[in-house]
């Protein structure tokens with residue numbers, strides 16, 4: 447296989463769900479992919495310029511946001527989201543060849559996988575403990591390298607992607623152990639700040655809003671900016687800013703593109719009521735949905751209203 451020269455970082459090692467997601471991104475597929483042990487390390491490679499972009503998990507349909515990624519976007523040097531991809535995730539319990547399911551006591555996996563497989567583990571292996579690792583593939587490596595009887599409590603099994611079992615020589619003890627067979631994870635391509643790609647009609651925008659002085663109704667003021675312009679939110683998450691107890695910001699995703707008038711007006715409103723607004727980007731939606739535009743909020747409606755005001759002002 448010929449590999450391009452542009453380097454992209456991802457949450458590794460090989461055979462993570464993130465690697466599978468990266469291979470589905472047109473900008474990344476065919477380029478050089480560098481595995482990193484943590485989300486922080488993958489994003490640090492973008493910040494230092496070592497990588498053009500980093501593919502990292504952002505949100506799971508069952509477990510919610512991946513805070514490690516959210517916090518990188520909220521704090522430190524500004525970054526941009528330039529693409530998203532939705533990936534169905536299937537979890538497998540895997541162990542060294544010869545391991546018997548009944549003998550599994552110590553399992554290792556990523557927190558998102560642990561949350562989705564909790565019911566299966568407590569029902570089928572009530573005496574097992576699940577420990578958390580930096581990725582599902584790192585968990586598979588830890589099991590492959592845990593010699594039974596070795597010092598330091600070896601792991602008996604890992605919960606990871608079917609591909610990780612093949613890659614690291616582990617056998618499957620149980621298939622499809624996640625709670626929701628339809629579970630999806632949303633991954634994003636994080637790059638240095640950049641001009642967004644042109645609107646497609648099926649776009650999403652992400653930003654972080656930092657409250658100006660803690661006061662009653664601060665969140666309502668933020669929400670109003672979107673509501674009055676007919677902008678539909680797809681996710682809102684509060685996270686501590688990291689600068690003192692009780693100081694929070696809101697990471698918000700919504701339908702539309704920064705080039706859309708209603709989105710621009712909502713963002714100008716945020717700019718007026720917030721201490722700071724960090725624009726993360728507008729990018730095509732992975733699900734291709736083209737939501738209906740509410741009456742009175744199309745680009746033409748905003749243009750007409752602006753022309754009317756101009757006329758009144760003479």
Ligand SMILES: O=C(O)C(=O)Cc1ccccc1
Pocket residue numbers: 457461462463464465503506535556558559580581582583631
């Ligand atoms: O650990 C991985 O393989 C990842 O890519 C993170 C993750 C873990 C579980 C579900 C989705 C993403």
